Amino acid sequence: xxxxxxxxxxxxxxxxxxxxxxxxxxxxxxxxxxxxxxxxxxxxxxxxxxxxxxxxxxxxxxxxxxxxxxxxxxxxxxxxxxxxxxxxxxxxxxxxxxxxxxxxxxxxxxxxxxxxxxxxxxxxxxxxxxxxxxxxxxxxxxxxxxxxxxxxxxxxxxxxxxxxxxxxxxxxxxxxxxxxxxxxxxxxxxxxxxxxxx
Amino acid sequence: xxxxxxxxxxxxxxxxxxxxxxxxxxxxxxxxxxxxxxxxxxxxxxxxxxxxxxxxxxxxxxxxxxxxxxxxxxxxxxxxxxxxxxxxxxxxxxxxxxxxxxxxxxxxxxxxxxxxxxxxxxxxxxxxxxxxxxxxxxxxxxxxxxxxxxxxxxxxxxxxxxxxxxxxxxxxxxxxxxxxxxxxxxxxxxxxxxxxxxxxxxxxxxxxxxxxxxxxxxxxxxxx
Numbered sequence: 001x002x003x004x005x006x007x008x009x010x011x012x013x014x015x016x017x018x019x020x021x022x023x024x025x026x027x028x029x030x031x032x033x034x035x036x037x038x039x040x041x042x043x044x045x046x047x048x049x050x051x052x053x054x055x056x057x058x059x060x061x062x063x064x065x066x067x068x069x070x071x072x073x074x075x076x077x078x079x080x081x082x083x084x085x086x087x088x089x090x091x092x093x094x095x096x097x098x099x100x101x102x103x104x105x106x107x108x109x110x111x112x113x114x115x116x117x118x119x120x121x122x123x124x125x126x127x128x129x130x131x132x133x134x135x136x137x138x139x140x141x142x143x144x145x146x147x148x149x150x151x152x153x154x155x156x157x158x159x160x161x162x163x164x165x166x167x168x169x170x171x172x173x174x175x176x177x178x179x180x181x182x183x184x185x186x187x188x189x190x191x192x193x194x195x196x197x198x
Numbered sequence: 199x200x201x202x203x204x205x206x207x208x209x210x211x212x213x214x215x216x217x218x219x220x221x222x223x224x225x226x227x228x229x230x231x232x233x234x235x236x237x238x239x240x241x242x243x244x245x246x247x248x249x250x251x252x253x254x255x256x257x258x259x260x261x262x263x264x265x266x267x268x269x270x271x272x273x274x275x276x277x278x279x280x281x282x283x284x285x286x287x288x289x290x291x292x293x294x295x296x297x298x299x300x301x302x303x304x305x306x307x308x309x310x311x312x313x314x315x316x317x318x319x320x321x322x323x324x325x326x327x328x329x330x331x332x333x334x335x336x337x338x339x340x341x342x343x344x345x346x347x348x349x350x351x352x353x354x355x356x357x358x359x360x361x362x363x364x365x366x367x368x369x370x371x372x373x374x375x376x377x378x379x380x381x382x383x384x385x386x387x388x389x390x391x392x393x394x395x396x397x398x399x400x401x402x403x404x405x406x407x408x409x410x411x412x413x414x415x416x417x418x419x420x421x422x
Contacts, residue, residue: 005288005325007325110288110291110325111286111287111288111291112286112288112290112291112294137285140285140286140287140291141285143287144284144285144286144287144328144329147327147329148281148329151329183279183281183282186277186279186282186283187282187283187285189242189247189275189277190275190277190282190283190285191285192247192270193245193247193270193274193275193344194270194285194295194296194299194343194344194347195267195270195271195296195299195300195347196295196299197267197299
C-alpha cells in the first residue's frame with residue numbers, strides 16, 4: 001500500500017474502492033471457510049489470472065509474494081511437521097491467494113481513495129466520539145512515514161557502524177525515537193499550516 | 199504588510215526573541231543569522247505556528263493571535279526538511295491535501311494539480327510515491343503543496359539547506375519566478391544577493407537591517 005498503486009484504466013482500476021474492499025473481505029472469508037486444497041489452488045490461479053487482465057504483470061504479482069517467502073517457508077515446515085504435507089500446501093496456498101487478492105486491490109486503488117472510503121465507512125462510529133477524518137489522516141500519515149522512519153533507522157545504524165558499533169538495539173532505538181519526536185513536531189506544524197481542521 | 203510590534207518569544211524560561219519591531223513591505227526579504235539566533239522561531243511567528251510571549255504580529259491588519267486560520271491561509275510556510283511537510287504517500291494526493299482543507303472542488307483540485315506539476319516539470323511524477331522523489335523534487339513538491347493554497351505571503355525556513363547545487367539553483371529560480379511576497383531564512387548568501395532586504399538576527403535580536411549589498415558584508419564581519 002505504501003507505493004503499490006499502479007496506474008491503469010482497467011475495469012478494476014475504474015471500480016470505486018468500496019466494492020473492491022467488500023469483495024476482498026468476502027473472498028478472504030470464503031478462502032478461510034474453504035478446506036479443500038484443489039479449490040484453494042484454483043482460487044490462487046484465478047487470482048493470478050486477474051493480474052494480466054487488469055494491466056498488471058506477473059512480475060508485480062511475484063513482487064508481492066517475494067518478501068514473505070521466508071514466512072511461507074516457516075509455515076510450510078511447521079504445518080508439514082504437525083499436520084502433513086497436504087495441510088502445509090493448503091495453508092501456504094491460502095495465504096498466497098489472500099496476499100495476491102489484497103495486493104490486487106491496493107495495486108488498482110489509490111491510497112487516498114481507499115482512505116476516503118475507510119473514513120466514510122467509519123462514520124457510524126461518530127456518536128461514540130470517533131472522528132473518521134482523524135482516523136483517515138492517521139492512516140495516511142502511517143503510510144507516508146513508514147519509509148521515512150525506515151530511512152532514519154538506516155541512517156542511525158550507519159552512523160553507529162561508522163563509530164564502531166555493529167549492532168545495538170538501544171543505541172539505534174534512542175536516536176531514532178528522538179528524531180521521530182522532533183519530526184512529529186514539524187509534521188504537526190506542517191499539517192496545521194496547510195489548513196487542516198479536525 | 200506584515201507588522202511585528204515589540205515581539206518577544208520564550209520557550210519556558212529560555213528567551214529566544216527579544217523585543218523585535220519590524221515592518222515588512224518588500225517583496226523579497228531574507229532573514230539570516232547563526233544557528234540558534236532565533237530566525238526559525240521568528241519565521242514561525244509569521245503564520246501563527248508560534249504566538250509571541252509578548253507583543254503582536256499583524257498580517258494585513260489581522261493579529262496571528264486572534265486570526266490563526268485566516269493567517270495560515272494568507273501566509274504559506276515551507277519547512278527546511280520537505281520530508282516533514284509531505285503528509286500523503288503519493289505526489290498528487292499530497293498536493294490535494296491543502297486544497298481539500300480549504301474546500302476546493304474536485305475539478306479545481308485536479309486543474310491546479312496539473313498546472314503546478316506542469317510549472318515545475320513534474321507532471322510525469324503525478325502518481326509517484328513521495329518518498330521516492332529526489333531531494334530537489336521533494337522540496338518543489340513541498341513548495342507546490344503550499345502554492346496551490348494561493349497564499350499572499352510565502353515564508354520559507356532554510357529551503358535549500360539540504361539540497362545540492364543544481365537543486366539549490368532550481369529552487370532559487372522557482373522562488374524568483376513567484377508573484378508572492380517571500381520571507382526566507384537561510385544560510386545561503388548567494389540565494390539572497392538580489393533580495394530587497396536582509397535582516398540579520400543575533401541572539402534573538404535584529405542587529406542588521408539593510409540591503410544585501412550592505413547587510414551581507416556586515417554579517418560576514420559579525421561572524422568572523
